[in-house]
Amino acid sequence: MGLLGRTQYLTLPHSPTTWLATILVLIALYLASNRYQRGLSKIPGPWIRSISTLPRMWAIYATHSQEYDIELHEKYGKIVRVAPNILSISDTSEINQLYGITTKFTKSGFYSLAEVYDTSGRLFPDPFILKDKEMHSKMKRSAANAYSLNALIQMEPYVDEVLAALVKKLDSFAADGADCDIGEISKDYAMDAVTSITFGKNFNYVDRGDHLRFYKGLDTMTDYMAIFGQVPWVHAYLLKNQWIFRWWLKDDNSATEIAGLSEREIENGRERTTNTGPMTFLERLLLNQKTNAASISDHEILTHALGNLSAGSDTTATAIRALLYHVLKDERVHKKLTKEIRSSLSLPISFTVANSLPYLGACIREAMRVHPSVGLLLGRTVPKGGATICNHYVQEGTEVGINPFVLHHDPQVFPEPNDFLPERWLSSESTEEHLKKMNRCFFAFGHGAHTCSGRHISILEITKFVPTLLLRYDLELVDGGRSYRYKNRWFTTQEGLLIRLTSR
Numbered sequence: 001m002g003l004l005g006r007t008q009y010l011t012l013p014h015s016p017t018t019w020l021a022t023i024l025v026l027i028a029l030y031l032a033s034n035r036y037q038r039g040l041s042k043i044p045g046p047w048i049r050s051i052s053t054l055p056r057m058w059a060i061y062a063t064h065s066q067e068y069d070i071e072l073h074e075k076y077g078k079i080v081r082v083a084p085n086i087l088s089i090s091d092t093s094e095i096n097q098l099y100g101i102t103t104k105f106t107k108s109g110f111y112s113l114a115e116v117y118d119t120s121g122r123l124f125p126d127p128f129i130l131k132d133k134e135m136h137s138k139m140k141r142s143a144a145n146a147y148s149l150n151a152l153i154q155m156e157p158y159v160d161e162v163l164a165a166l167v168k169k170l171d172s173f174a175a176d177g178a179d180c181d182i183g184e185i186s187k188d189y190a191m192d193a194v195t196s197i198t199f200g201k202n203f204n205y206v207d208r209g210d211h212l213r214f215y216k217g218l219d220t221m222t223d224y225m226a227i228f229g230q231v232p233w234v235h236a237y238l239l240k241n242q243w244i245f246r247w248w249l250k251d252d253n254s255a256t257e258i259a260g261l262s263e264r265e266i267e268n269g270r271e272r273t274t275n276t277g278p279m280t281f282l283e284r285l286l287l288n289q290k291t292n293a294a295s296i297s298d299h300e301i302l303t304h305a306l307g308n309l310s311a312g313s314d315t316t317a318t319a320i321r322a323l324l325y326h327v328l329k330d331e332r333v334h335k336k337l338t339k340e341i342r343s344s345l346s347l348p349i350s351f352t353v354a355n356s357l358p359y360l361g362a363c364i365r366e367a368m369r370v371h372p373s374v375g376l377l378l379g380r381t382v383p384k385g386g387a388t389i390c391n392h393y394v395q396e397g398t399e400v401g402i403n404p405f406v407l408h409h410d411p412q413v414f415p416e417p418n419d420f421l422p423e424r425w426l427s428s429e430s431t432e433e434h435l436k437k438m439n440r441c442f443f444a445f446g447h448g449a450h451t452c453s454g455r456h457i458s459i460l461e462i463t464k465f466v467p468t469l470l471l472r473y474d475l476e477l478v479d480g481g482r483s484y485r486y487k488n489r490w491f492t493t494q495e496g497l498l499i500r501l502t503s504r
């Protein structure tokens with residue numbers, strides 16, 4: 001029989017009922033292939049989560065997915081299938097396999113949504129998104145001394161300048177007796193502090209707010225990543241597509257402006273020749289380049305600088321808000337912390353002295369424990385050859401991860417996990433063994449190979465900010481903090497943190 005004769009058997013269905021039946025069969029096959037893909041059907045979890053990623057995307061869109069994730073782990077155990085190709089893990093004995101320094105697990109597809117390219121199409125090799133382990137190590141090495149605690153002490157005067165502007169602003173609130181949205185102000189403070197540390201001058205956010213329109217772009221990106229990062233393949237048809245990206249940006253060229261501004265700062269920073277005295281982050285990287293030109297390129301320096309701006313404001317502000325809210329909400333803690341600070345510190349706050357105060361340190365750690373700034377899985381891809389996780393064999397390519405929010409609310413590690421109890425971090429209150437366990441499970445800054453590079457910077461900012469407030473003013477929450485709320489769209493950002501300040 002010729003070809004024409006055979007095609008009569010392949011003609012398309014005519015009746016609407018046949019069309020409908022065909023579509024339903026195809027959908028059923030698709031959902032079944034989701035459920036049985038990679039042999040994951042034996043991993044516990046709600047049935048609906050095994051056939052479609054939509055319920056997970058919906059939960060994230062609804063802004064409180066971490067609560068549902070905690071419930072899922074309570075019901076199903078240490079490993080839960082939260083989407084057809086995503087496993088949430090809450091087993092502390094799996095931390096090293098997934099995140100340890102020598103892990104073979106790589107960053108999951110989620111992070112590819114944060115890839116940024118320059119105008120000539122070159123990827124900015126931000127360590128945050130890099131799957132290539134060699135490139136990641138090179139990027140970490142080339143900036144290690146700029147992120148070190150030692151370097152940070154030299155950057156302290158830059159933060160002092162920002163604090164002086166902040167105090168001036170807060171003084172006017174105290175003088176007027178007006179309610180102060182300290183949550184918004186702490187974001188402006190974190191932004192100015194991180195730009196000041198990076199470039200030696202800030203963008204004047206404390207006085208002028210978001211005049212460079214940087215926040216809007218960042219907020220939209222985090223929302224976009226939180227929801228569509230669960231199905232990273234769709235990114236190619238959304239914002240990775242240049243046409244769609246340009247349409248979406250419309251006339252917003254703030255990202256290009258900030259990149260241009262950073263490039264100009266790099267050019268200005270080249271003058272520095274010695275490594276003594278206060279030195280900015282950028283100057284240190286340029287000095288590294290001068291010493292060994294092959295160690296770091298201009299493109300890599302720009303990547304680090306831009307990384308600081310995008311990673312360093314919202315995360316730190318979230319930690320500051322959590323700390324202020326929980327301390328001011330609890331009269332006992334508020335009194336105890338105020339007493340420690342007022343009896344040991346004076347203005348301007350010295351980071352070295354403040355950092356040695358045990359109760360302040362415990363309050364900061366507990367605030368970041370009870371309210372970590374990141375509230376979704378730190379996703380990783382199972383490497384070639386697969387892995388055994390929580391006694392289940394998991395095929396390569398599956399996405400797995402631990403959510404800091406879930407781990408931080410595990411009652412076996414943190415008894416009474418919903419309570420703000422700074423004392424749990426004091427050596428006088430917890431055994432050495434339990435402290436070790438809690439520290440291993442402290443995931444606010446991630447863990448292992450991809451641990452947050454800027455953690456010392458953010459601790460410096462927080463450790464100077466909160467004592468400055470408690471030394472200079474008496475503080476109280478407006479209406480007992482009734483307007484305080486937060487949403488979890490990857491970053492667990494709060495709003496409505498209103499306080500009243502009285503000068504002392």
Ligand code: HEM
Pocket residue numbers: 127128129140194307308309311312313315316317319372373374378379443444445446447449450451452453454455457458
């Ligand atoms: C309280 C403040 C902060 C929190 C809670 C935080 C949290 C995190 C977390 C959880 C990760 C790991 C992500 C993962 O493993 O998937 C990370 C990575 C990173 N953070 Fe932060 N961060 C904070 C502040 C900062 C600041 C101030 C900077 C820069 C000035 C910064 C720069 C980075 C960089 C460069 C990475 C990528 C490290 C790598 O992958 O090797 N962060 N951060």
